[in-house]
Amino acid sequence: MIQTLFSDIINRDILAKAKRRGEIIEDLAYFLCSNSGKLASFTKLTGTLNSMGIKVSVPTFEKYFSIMKEAFLFFDLSIYSYKVKDQLQYPRKIYCIDPGFINFAGFKFSEDRGRLMENLVAIELQRTKSKSPLVEIFYWKDQEGHKVDFVIREGLAVKQLIQVTNVSRREEIQKREITGLVRAEEEFKCSNLFVITWEFEGEEMVDGKKIVYKPIWKWLLE
Structure with a gap:
């Protein structure tokens, strides 16, 4: 079912616009699925594809990705920056519109x-x-490598900062996840700090800042 839907989107919604051999488009789609959630530079991704024998230029890659976005196969996030130049130049995070496609085309759930x-x-x-x-x-x-998975802005104000981590107990949460939230809170003056976990739930104060932990199933139901 998932494989059929994945192939239908490529054959029906993408190939006609891309005007390229189907196997190239499928290779690109599989490759993007396997890199879902990673920081992605089109230049580096193109280099990786070429080294794998999938010959495509950076402008062509960008064109195909734009078509795949229009077909609702993928979407991407830019870095949060007050400079438009940074948003255009920094790597993006690419996500698949259906997690079933990732499991089928990218990698297995257990991995x-x-x-x-x-x-x-x-x-x-x-x-x-x-x-x-x-x-x-x-x-x-930031320039020191601290990261936050999601910054939610409403209007001109940052409303929430979210980390996502696959943990079931507090002691499994890596320090960098918390440090990233604390640094971002200082940068954006946003006190709504959130960590989405696999099972762990709770609250704690870190450097005078409240961090809320909630299992993903409960967060999705809210």
Whole structure:
């Protein structure tokens, strides 16, 4: 079922616009599925594809990705920055519109549940965005390498900072996840700090800042 739907989108909605051999488009789609949730530079991705024998130029890759976005196969997030230049130049995070496609075309659930969780959260945030024209979704990374998976901005203000991590107990949460939230809170003056987990639920104060932990199933039901 998933394989049929995946192939139908490529054959019906993408190939006619791409005007390229079907196997090339399918290779690109599979490759993007396997890189879902990762920071992606079109230049680096094109180099990787060429080294794998999939010959495509950067402009062509960008064109095909744009077509795949229009076909609702993928979507992407830009870095949060006050400079438009940074948003255009920095790598993007690419997500698949259906987590079933990732499991089928990219990698198995047991191999990287964390990335599947992040993709699922990204999809849900996109739905929220579609209902409110003022909401925008970004990722964040500073020059020291601190990261936040999702920055939710409404209008001109950052309303929430979200990390996603595949853990069941507090002691499994890596320090970098918390440090990223704390640094972003200081940067954006946003006190709504959230960590979506596999099973762990709770609250704690870190450097005077409250962090809320919630299992993904409960977050999705809210």
